[in-house]
Each structure stands twice: as structure tokens, then as C-alpha cells.
Amino acid sequence: MITPRFSCSQTAESVIISVYCPSVRASDVEINVDSNLFSLHINPYFLRLNFTNSLTEDDASSAQYDPSTGYLTVTLTKGIKGQEFKDLDLLAKLLAPRPTVHEPLIEVISSESTAEDPDQLVAQTQNLTLQDRDILEAVKYDWQLPQEVSAESPTLRVGARYGFLDLYSGYFTNVTYTENEVNELRSEAETLTLLERRQRRIQHEDEKWDEEYYMADFADDEYIRELIGWTHPYLSDSNTFAYTEKENATMLNLPRKECVLPPAVYDYLFQYSRTDIPTKSQTHSLYLTLTTVLFSYAYDARTTQHEPTPESAWTICSLTPSFSALDYPPYHGKSGINSPILEFTLDEISASFVPSYRRSLAFPLYRSFVLAEKCRQDVANFLLKGPRTVVRCLMEMKDIMDHHDVYYVYSKVWLDDLCVWTQAYASEETLTHLGNLVRDASITKKSIGWELEQLENFVVQLQAGDQREVDSDDE
Template sequence: MITPRFSCSQTENSVVISIYCPSVRASDVEISVDETLFSVHINPYFLRLNFSHALLEGDASSAVYDPSTGYLTVTLTKEVSGQEFKDLDLLAKLLAPRPPKEAQTQPVIEILENPETPQDDGVDELAERTQELTLEQREILEAAENDWQLPQSIPEVLPPLRTTAEQRYGFLNTHSGYFRHAEHTENEVNELRADAETSTPEERRQKRLKHEDEKWDEEYYMADYVDDEYIRELISWPNPHLTSPPEEFEYTEKENIVMLRLPRKEYLSTPAQTHALYLTLLTVLFSYAYEMRTTQHDPTPESAWTLASLTPAFSALDPAPYDQPQQRSAVPGAFTEAEVASTFTVSYRRALAFPLYRSFALAEACRADVAGLLSRGKRLVARCLLEVKDILDHHEVYYVYSKIWVDDFCVWTLAYASDEILSRLADAVKSLRMTKSMIRWDLEELESLAREDAQRDTDSDDESEDEIERMLPAPLP
């Protein structure tokens, strides 16, 4: 079945769904409405949408097909007149499966005997069976009867049973097998090489840290620190996503088509996994902000390499969090300064070790971009992820990171991310104070040496000019 292009709008009493399905017979259309779930089938098209509130097929509902334009317009009545249906422009959220209804709470106490119920002859049989119990079982029964306090201990958690050497990775650790032939591909950003499928999370992190230290170049950093004229231009460049009025935001036709092709998945993540996804989102947005700022929103053939290299979840399969468990917030949707700082520390290290422009000030500008993007909500964040997906999808090797991370991130952001949490995260990023000592590469000392060298060169140039003037003949009277 083909998922058709569609759009949704609403009035005070109705929701209007416009579906593009050219060259079909209107008599074959099948429409079904089940509370919040709407589906339409007209061969070869099938569309199923899950709305935030219930709809009805009332007297005011209708379905009209215009063969000249190829559009089927379905008007459905709101169960509650005047109720606002939010996120009608988030097509991926409408296409997401309907979440299961909460299971009914099961009773935690089972009544084995009611004192008011007369005893039956089964008591004698039970007594006889009790006599056959082992000594240990009798002690337990006696303890229960006399309310004794038997010694208890919590059993140790057994490690998960492993039947293969392969490790899972990617979004919510749901992917594997994408790097089985990594040694035969020209994937320059894969820091795990042939061990990508078998490295544990701890091994991936150690290899990432080692690779960052190996790629760190003091002279490169000092040169960019001294000769920073073009970097200052990149820092002063106005980000169009942050300068355009928020009320004018609207997805393009190309973006809507891409959202229709995203996977239809339901993500059942734990609170800890959801928390980690928000932190990993910071690293993806930082890489995007760096690529966008250094190319001034005009991607180049190197853009896919830049995005993949700067995102540790891509190049080393090492997503957040990067701090210690005791530093993390115990409140759902809240983020401590330590865990946000540790996340950006990783991004800063990579921005200073790998790409063309290596500047701490440029990294600070990218962090400010991330805070601004998050403050605009999930619609703009999803647009940024769609742009990342478009860049990766057009690369013959790095498209793999779109498959294992960005596709799912797009759907999750549109259907599950919270604007309230993104706003709190934006505040945490904006108020964060990053210091050069966090990077652990003696940046302040290197900058001091670079300034001294630049000053010596200036003094040497002045002395050379004075010497040349002394060697010149005196002017004629």
C-alpha cells in the first residue's frame, strides 16, 4: 500500500483531512473512524492517522473527491465542539501508532479464605499434606504464623544472557549488523573499525577518548587562535533559524514528503533512556550548528563528514550520558549542570580535534545556537534533524548514520518529545558556563604561548623595519 500525501486543518467543529490520491475511483473509498483513530483505504492508497482527541462520523461529516485535482477531502466532526486539535502539522506524529491503553491495575492481594465461610472437608487433607513438608518449609510456615523476622537478602542482579558476540547500538540500542563489513567500506569516521559490531559500550568510550587525544593538534589550535579573522566572521554570522519570526514557521512540501517516508514506530523507552535521548540530542544539534555556521547554511560535499565526525553517537557509537550516575538528576525532565556540561565537553573536544576550524569561541557560538534552537520547540528541532538526514542520505557511506540514529530521532522528536522539557533544556544550555579547563588539553596555556609568539613576531618585524631604515642612504638636501 502507498501512503498518500496529506494535510490536516481544523475549524471550530470539524477536522479537515486533504488527501492526494489521483486516478482512483471514489466509489471504492473506505473510511473508518474509531475515536481518535482515522483510516482511509482507496486502492492503492492507505492512510491511518491518530489524532489527539476523538472524532465522529456525524451528519456534518463528509468525503468529497475532486478528480480534476486528485484530492479527497474528508471532513470529520469533533466529539467536543470547540476543542483544539494540536500538532496537526506534525505528520510523523499523526502517523505514529496509537499508544496502548493503560492496563487495568491487578489486585495485589488474593483472598484465600473468608472467615465467614464455613470450613469444608478439605482441611483434613491439607493437614495431612502439611505433615509431609520438609523441615525448612515448616520453619517458614511457623515464622509466618508467629510473625518471626527471618533473615532476608536482595539477590544479585544476573548479567543478561548473551548468545552472540554482537552488540547493539543506535537509537535505543535497537540496531545491529550495519558495520559487519566495515573494513571493506570507505567510512573514514568509524573509530571502531572492524570492532564496531562487537565492542561493548565501555570499550567504545575508551576508544573514542583515545582517538580524540591522538587527533588533538596543539599547533593547529594555536594557529587558528592567532589567525582568527575568518573564524570571527563565522561567529558573527546570523543564524536564519533564529532570526526568522517563530509565527511564520511552516514545513515545506519537501519536508512533508520526507516525514511521510519516516518509519512508523512506537518507542517504549524507560525514563532513563528518554533522559539519555535528550542529552544525545544536544550532541547532534551541536554538530548541526557547527556545520551550519561554518558553511553558512550552504552544505558542501564535506558536510556529511563533519556531522558524523563531530557526533560521538555516530563516529564511535557512544551516545550520552557521559557523566557519573550520581551527577544526574533524579527528577524526570530536569537536567543538572554537571550532566549538561559533560555532554558539551565531549562536543567541544571533537570540535577542537577534527574539523577545519578549531576554535573554542566558535564552539561557544555553536552552543548558543543549540540553546536557541531548543527554545523554539520541537518543530524547529525536527526541521534541523530533517536537514541532517538530508545531508547524510545523500552520502554513499555516511547514510548509515541516518538509518541507525536520525530517522528514529525525527519520529521521536515529532511524536514523543516535550516542548516543555526542550525549553528547560534550552535554559540549562544557555546558563551553562563552559571553561577551557574542562577540555583537559591546556588550552589557556597554549593560548598564552600563542600570544607571546605573536608579540615576538611583531617586535621582530618592527626591529627589521628600523634596521632597513638605518641602512638606507640619507635623503639629499
């Protein structure tokens, strides 16, 4: 167990305990108050504090977790209002275990030795009441776990950086305890470089690829054809655009950040390796990342008929390389975060969609190359509709992530900032140009790397009966 970093303060009526426990599931918090003993457990953290005076849990008590900062704030009511709690700044004293005093469990009647029948002793032990046995167990297991004051450390840990403009780190430190099924890097997300993440992603995609699954969906594609024939309501010409009250409230709650500088300053930033403000190459990467994020949204929206399911958060995260593997584009040639690429090309756009196609053929329920092509067309149409429609799609994704007790982390490291950037700084002209390129891009089956054409030809031959009669095993 880890002793978290914490601090204590007080008001006339309450004691406030602030605990730093980033990247945890708030629903797993266990809090117990027993007079002056306070205990908190949430994997992988355990905290037990001994106060000088008693506390109570009542209607005025509360516990609030802020995932953006990683702090859990617990407010407990004082047993006696107005009473001063001393030494709240002496953390080691608060962590010291409470002295354990047990009442004698055996009363000595006589010091003379007596010989008793062993069978009689066994019978007496078996006749102990349930309460007596609980007392014996409590004595045997005294849960005074060792604790020590946590060393001070910055909120964002030093190490690998990821997310929007590589601004984030530390969000996957305790990923082992959060049941994050889409994170392919596990706790190594905090140490792997971008190149290592990319290699892990490709390896994981190859491991998950199932050619029999793909052939089955290719052979029986009736429902997939229905999905392809569906039209997204945001792309319907009959709908007039207007943000809902919920969308307006979401926009008001987005973080306020500066994400742009005049073009004349970009060369200076690139020369001095500034990472807090986007350079031209970083902005270039953001536009490409936006297309991959929209692809995941388009796939989930199309396969659920725009009615998100409990699996939607998993689907979106699994299909987005910058979420599941923290691997963002460009994926083409030698381009990267520090290369000053100023123009988009069809080859680069096509290469940016290859990971999305591969993941749509290896992970979700419906695995069809034709369905992936239709989702790319949706992305092109979203971009051609302009920044308002794109922001609406991003906010819909954000709402899905924010309501998941594990995957909300991807809202923090990507979607919040991407919503702000798209709304305030993304150029409508660039989005239109990008939409045209996405529409005209060509992703070949050969570029996927899994011999799709050979598998499809084999299925066609079996269905036509050219080679042999199909038996039950083939089906």
C-alpha cells in the same frame, strides 16, 4: 569472498534474485548475465548462479538496494517468456559451477617427434594474435570460485547494540569494505561495550589533537570571527515557520514506531530490563544525545553559511560521538542507560558538551573554542524555538546523510528514529527547559584537557612581543 544469503523466485516473465548484503555501497554493485550464468560482485560478497534456462538484461530488468533491510533485489527477464525455471529452491544446485569444456588448443598432426629450433618456437609464440592470448589467459584463470550455501542467520546479528535505544546491530559488520572514514571502531563496533567505545573515542581524540593547528587558528581568527557573526536563518525572527513540501514528504516517509508509554509503566519496564520501549533513563539519554547531534549540525551550518558542501556529511558524523564512536551521553559521573536519572543538571549538560567541544577542536577545518561556544548557543536557541525547529534541523541532517553512499547508515540507526521521537514524543516544555540549561551551561577550557589556556597565553605573548621577536618558524 563471502557467499551471501539469497533466494530466487519467478514470475511468468522474470526471475527475481533477492540477495542479503548489508552495509555495502550500492554504487559498487557489479552484475553480469551470460545466458544462464548470473554473477554478482560487491565487496565483500560474490555470487555466481547457474540457471537451467537463459536470462537477458533488457529495459524490464532492474536492481534495487534497500539499505534499511540490507537486501539487493535483482529482476532479470527470461529468455523465453512463460518458460518455467526449475529447482529455484535448490540453492546448492544453483551455486554449482558450470561444467568447463575447452576446445583443443593444439592440433596433433603427427605423433612423430620433431626437433624444432627453440628460437623458432619463441618467434611463433610472439606472433600469437591478441585474441589467441586472451584465450590462453582464460584457460589459465578459470574464475570458478568456490561457493557454499550461506547459513541462515537473523537480520540483526547478536552482539553489541547501538543507535537509537540500542535497537540496532550488524550495520558495521563489513565496514572495512565501505570506506567509512568516520567510524573509529572499525569492525569492532559489533563487539565493544559502551565503556570500551568511550575509551576508544577519548584515545582517538587525544591522538588527533594538534596544538599547533589550534594555535594557528587562535592567532589568525579573522574568518572565524566572520563565522561567529553569522545568524542562522532558522533563528531569525523575521521568518515565519512553515514546513516545505520536501520536508512534509520526508516526514511521511519516516518509520512508524511507538516510542512512549504512560509514566506509570516506566518502573515496570526498568524492573524487567525491557529495551524495546524507552525507560525514563533512556528518555533522559535521548534528550542529551539530541543536544550533541544539534551541536554538530550547528557547527556545519555555521561554517558553511547554511549551504552544505560534499564534506558536510563527514563533518557532522565526525563531531557527533554517538555516530563516529557509537558513544552516547550521559558522560557525567556514574549515570548511564540503566540509571534512573530524572532531572537535568547544569553539570551534566556541561559534561555532555565536552566531547563535542573536543571533537570540534581536533577534527574539522576551523578549530576555535569561541566558535564551539557559539555553536552551543545555537543549540540552545534551536531548543528554545520548540520541536518544529528541532525536527527541521534533524531532517536537514537526514537529507545530507541519505545522499551519502556510506554515511547513510547513521540515518538508519539514529536520525530516522530521532526525527520520529522528537516530533511525536519529545515534550516542548522539556525542550524549553533543556534549552535554558544549555544556554546557561559553562564549559571550561580546563575541562577539555588540552591546556588550551596555556597555548592561548603563549600566542598572545608572542603577538605582543613580550618574550622575543617572532621569526618565520613561529609563524
